[in-house]
Amino acid sequence: MVARGQASGPKSTAAFEKSQLSGALTRCIKVMPTANPPVAVLSIKPPRNSTGADVAEPVYGGYANGRGDVVLFTDEAAYGVNFKKQTLQPRPQLNPGAQARYDRTQAGDDFQYGNKTFRRLSEPQVVEICESGAFTLSPRQLPY
Numbered sequence: 001m002v003a004r005g006q007a008s009g010p011k012s013t014a015a016f017e018k019s020q021l022s023g024a025l026t027r028c029i030k031v032m033p034t035a036n037p038p039v040a041v042l043s044i045k046p047p048r049n050s051t052g053a054d055v056a057e058p059v060y061g062g063y064a065n066g067r068g069d070v071v072l073f074t075d076e077a078a079y080g081v082n083f084k085k086q087t088l089q090p091r092p093q094l095n096p097g098a099q100a101r102y103d104r105t106q107a108g109d110d111f112q113y114g115n116k117t118f119r120r121l122s123e124p125q126v127v128e129i130c131e132s133g134a135f136t137l138s139p140r141q142l143p144y
Contacts, residue, residue: 036060039123040130042072042079044088047137059130062121063102063111070121072129079137081129087138 038058046052062072070081071091079088094102098113105111108122121129 040127042074042088042130043134045134045136047139054134059126061102061107062126062129063118064121065118066116070129072121072126079135081135082138083132086133086135088135089138 038060040059042057042059044055044057046054057074057077060073060075062070064070070083072079072081072088073093078091078093080091081088093099101111101113102118102120105120107120108125110117110119112118
């Protein structure tokens with residue numbers, strides 16, 4: 001007799017192998033370098049009262065929402081930009097559906113996701129933001 005929650009026979013082996021393969025693919029995808037070269041480099045200062053040196057993060061693109069809020073993408077993170085305070089706030093990365101729309105959109109053009117309109121930033125816009133100075137990393141603000 002098999003205990004509740006356990007599988008028996010070949011079915012469990014196949015399920016285990018599938019979950020192992022899925023986990024391995026996920027790990028490979030997360031560390032795989034992006035195919036596109038970075039557009040600019042963002043200088044990030046550590047949060048106040050923190051020790052550490054400035055970090056240079058390659059930026060691959062970004063978008064602005066209808067209110068004019070700007071988000072930049074690095075290799076592993078997305079940052080909301082506060083121009084007045086020269087700060088960056090960690091933001092969630094685009095979900096797969098929004099990412100697909102972003103990828104199909106030409107730089108400088110609008111794209112729709114849900115009932116919202118976003119504008120994909122052009123390369124000169126991203127470069128201008130990154131060259132405007134070093135930004136301080138702010139603590140994560142919840143909720144998004």
